[in-house]
Amino acid sequence: MTLGELPSGGIYIDIALGLMVLLVLFLQMAVQQRTRKKNTELEKRIAAIEQGQAEVFANLDKKSNALKEIVFEKTKPMTNKLNELSKKANSMLERNEAVRHELEDQIGPLKASVDETAAKFNSSQDAIRKVVQDGKNEIERMTKEVEGFKEEIRKVKDFIRDGIIDIEL
Amino acid sequence: MKESNATILFADLMNSTELAKNLTLLEYDDMLVDFQNTMFEVVSHHLDYFGYEGEGVDSEWSISGDELRVFLYSDNMDFDIRSALLIATKIKLAWLSSAFNQRVLSEQRLVSRIGxxxxxxxxxxxxxxxxxxxxxxxxxxxxxxxxxxxxxxxxSREGNVYQIMVGASLYKRCQQNKRINVAFSHPRSLVFKGLGQKIPVYEVVSFVSFEILPSMPVPFQEGLMEKMENTVRDAMPEPWIFIVLLRSYISMLALSRDEHADVKAVELAQQALDVVDYKPVIYNMLGWLYTNGRNVRNLEMAFHYLDQCLGLEPKNEAALLHRARILEEMGQTDLARHAYQEILFQNRQHPIARRKLAQYQVAN
Structure with a gap:
């Protein structure tokens, strides 16, 4: 056998590599198939979810509309009443304002007179207070004077008493 | 030029020459400063307190070295005499309580005195x-x-009680004026240099006045009682301090300032009987204390001491009056009436005795 006829290590490697490539291709095909299958299932689920969601939205819309109707029905009469009340309040305020103006016109001179009287009263009250205070001060002064006098009398009495004892010892 | 009746007072430090010899010049000067300040405070305050105008109007005074001179001529001689006696007692009291003498006392030496x-x-x-x-x-x-x-x-150096000497004119005036409670020793006839004849001199042996302490300058009043109390505890207390202190206790009792003063006063009076030669005043004070002292009231004891006083001085009007009052209080009406009659026998104008006897006559 010649050297060329001798089996070399390269052929085996090629074969092994070829087998490995084939194996990888099979594996890839299997994975692709499984993935495709999974994708199909996912698409189905998504479609089911989307359908459910659409149903939920539809229900929500329906309920929301129903609620709006209920709220509207309940609040409408109140709004009317509130509007009426507001109108009444405004008219009352207007009337009051008119009355206030009228009253102010009427009591203007009277108020001035009352203010004048109050001022006079305050001033006479101050005068009375001053007189009372003066009287109080005068009484206090007199009380002090009387107390001083009393003390003087006591001293004089003590002086006389002690002086008499001097003579009687 | 104006002639006046004056009451004249001279006072000076006893044994000052001896002191000047023993003390250093600085110490002697310190003593003189203290003396002069004390005299100034007491005399100026006294004249002001008793309403003297001073400046030659009714009085004048001066201090020179260790001597004080006071002239009083207010046209009321009795007033001036009483004032002079008060000044004399007050300057002695103030000098006794002065810083100089308190130092001497603390060293248990003999205090400096004023004559x-x-x-x-x-x-x-x-x-x-x-x-x-x-x-x-x-x-x-x-x-x-x-x-x-x-x-x-x-x-005055020869005195042994107050060492306050008076002349015959003042003595006679005091004998006539019963409103000043002052007693004198028997006269001593002394021949003074330059006067050529014997002059009678009397020593004050008792001067009872409630005004001594109240009319002292306020700074001197503080602690004065305590100082006097300390002095009488001394080994050789001066007799006049007992009388001043006892009179102060009696004022405190009479004016209800210290209701326990009677106990102290009785103890002091007992002590005074050993020290004071002129005893009638102490007996009278004991009589007063046993009659009026709430804690020591004992009319029999009072009667006993008044009897002691009358044993020495049978005409002592104060003792006769107290005795009559005690008999009246004891319910011995007849004896009381008799006692009041005895007072009138001594002094026909005695107002209390006359009033009491008139009351007895109305009652009968």
Whole structure:
């Protein structure tokens, strides 16, 4: 056998590599198939979810509309009443304002007179207070004077008493 | 030139020459400063307190070295005499409580004393031309009474009670005036240099006045009682301090300032009987204390002491009056009436005895 006829290590490697490539291709095909299958299932689920969601939205819309109707029905009469009340309040305020103006016109001179009287009263009250205070001060002064006098009398009495004892010892 | 009846007081430090010899110049000067300050405070306060105008109007006074001179001529001689006696007692009391003497006392040495001479007599007040020339137009006071007072003051060293000596004119005036409770020793006839004849001199042996302490300058009043109390505890207390202190206790009791003063007063009076030669005043004080002291009230004891007083001085009006009152309080009406009659026998004008006897007559 010649050297060329001798089996070399390269052929085996090629074969092994070829087998490995084939194996990888099979594996890839299997994975692709499984993935495709999974994708199909996912698409189905998504479609089911989307359908459910659409149903939920539809229900929500329906309920929301129903609620709006209920709220509207309940609040409408109140709004009317509130509007009426507001109108009444405004008219009352207007009337009051008119009355206030009228009253102010009427009591203007009277108020001035009352203010004048109050001022006079305050001033006479101050005068009375001053007189009372003066009287109080005068009484206090007199009380002090009387107390001083009393003390003087006591001293004089003590002086006389002690002086008499001097003579009687 | 004006002639006046004046009461003249001279006072000076006893044994000052001896002190000047024993003390250093600085110590002697310190003592003189203390003495002069004390005299100034007491006399100026006294004259102001008793309403003297001073400045030659009704009084004048001066201090020179260790001597004090006071002239009083307020036209009321009895008032001036009482004032002079008060000044004399107060300066002695103030000097006793002075810083100098308190230091001496703390060292248990003999305190420095003041001798006093008081006399009454005519003096002439005049502004001398030479005074006008030097711009000091103060008046001079001259007269025999002044010379005599100086001699009387010099005799105070021979005294042994108050060491306040008085002349015959003041003595006679006090005998006539019963409103001043003052007692004198028997007269001592002394011959003074330059006077050429024997002059009677009397020592004050008792002067009872409630005004001594209240009329002291306020700074001197503080702690004065305690100082006197300390002094009488001393080994050789001066007799006059007992009388001043006892009188102060009696004032405290009479004016309800210390209701326990009677106990202290009785103890002090018992002690005084051993020290004071002139005992009637102490017996009378004991009589008063046993009658009026709430804690020691014992009319029998009071009666006993008043009897003791009358044993020494049968005409002592104060003792006779107290005894009559005690008998009245004991319900011994007849004896009380008899006691009041006895007072009238001594003094027909005695107002209390006359009133009481009139009441007895109405009751009968």
């Amino acid at each position: 006093v001479g008081i006399n009454c007599g005519k003096v002439i007040k005049d502004v001398r031309p030479w005074r006008v020339k030097i711009g000091k137009a103060g008046q001079n006071i001259e007269g025999y009474a002044i010379n005599l007072t100086k001699r009387i003051e010099s005799a």
